[in-house]
Amino acid sequence: MAKADALTPPLFTPLPRPHNADGAxxxxxxxxxxxxxxxxxxxxxxxxxxxxxxxxxxxxxxxxxxxxxxxxxxxxxxxxxxxxxxxxxxxxxxxxxxxxxxxxxxxxxxxxxxxxxxxxxxxxxxxxxLGSGAGWVFGFGLHLNIEIASDRNADILRPMLAYALIEDWLRHAEPIDDSRRLLPFTDPYPTNFVRALLGLGMDASLREMIAVYLEHTPSRNRGLDMLPIFAHLAPETVEDAVSESVSSRPAFHFRLPDSRIDEPGWSIAQEWQRWVLVERVAADERLLTRLGAAWLDDHGMVTFSRASWAERCGALLHQFGHDLPLAEHR
Structure with missing residues (x-):
């Protein structure tokens, strides 16, 4: 019989909106x-x-x-x-x-x-x-497919925008393994995409969202892969624009976390906290607006480094009470 951990399983923090449009x-x-x-x-x-x-x-x-x-x-x-x-x-x-x-x-x-x-x-x-850190070429990940709260435009756009704005800070506060940073599977969103997303505003249509995404980042290899949702909502549009296979489903495909399965103290519940934070930011319109304005101010016309924004973003999140609990396994 395989030996399991005897400790009490960690609790999974509920999402800000724990139910879908049907109340389930x-x-x-x-x-x-x-x-x-x-x-x-x-x-x-x-x-x-x-x-x-x-x-x-x-x-x-x-x-x-x-x-x-x-x-x-x-x-x-x-x-x-x-x-x-x-x-x-x-x-x-x-x-x-x-x-x-x-x-x-x-x-x-x-x-x-x-x-x-x-x-x-x-x-x-x-x-x-063995997990991500056991070898230079491993780059193993933990992927979470989080069901959308609804197919309303805001319930798709705002979590995507929240993630885009805090991604650099997430990578700085809880760095992913070097093997995964060097491999292309979880590349950060391009700054031109974040700029275009901010240009749409928080009331953009699904068609506008998909057009911007497909123009700037028509790839599965992102920390947050939106193509499964877009393939679910607009299958023909995605099929025409993306050469690789995309499994359609009404879920955010969150690819950023490492799989540190060989490290004592690591748990999926700890990595889950990253996504909970994304949705908390998405639900806070005042914070989302502040982050957007600060991102534009920090980046200007050309971005030479992401480090300054990661620090500034972290300060804003702390100011609004949205710190990320540090994982014990780091």
């Missing part, structure tokens, strides 16, 4: 990348900790059925796994295991279900799972 609790899908274990081992540990049964599909794909939090998928995170099965494909997958992460993907979970992942990450750590 907003849910969060979780994707955890890790190394050090193969996908079969990971699937079996998921079944041991959360119940259910692990079954192998094609090659590296495993599915854990009937767990306490629903179905879980486990696989090597590479497009090769979707290729037609052949000896060449399987050889390439085996050769890439040293650097290709195993990914755990859950169904959308409520706050209580999220807490059950604490035992799972503890069991995986005890079994030898």
């Amino acid at each position: 609790p907003r849910k969060v899908g979780v994707e955890i990348e890790l190394g050090g274990l193969d996908e079969g081992e990971v699937a079996r540990i998921c079944a041991e900790v959360l119940g259910g049964r692990a079954e192998q599909g094609d090659g590296t794909l495993w599915t854990v059925h009937d767990t306490r939090i629903g179905k879980i998928e486990v696989y090597l995170d590479t497009s090769l796994r979707k290729a037609t099965r052949s000896k060449l494909r399987d050889l390439a997958l085996d050769l890439g295991r040293e650097v290709i992460p195993v990914e755990i993907v859950t169904q959308p979970l409520d706050m209580a279900e999220l807490a059950t992942l604490h035992d799972l990450t503890g069991a995986l750590r005890h079994a030898g799972a």
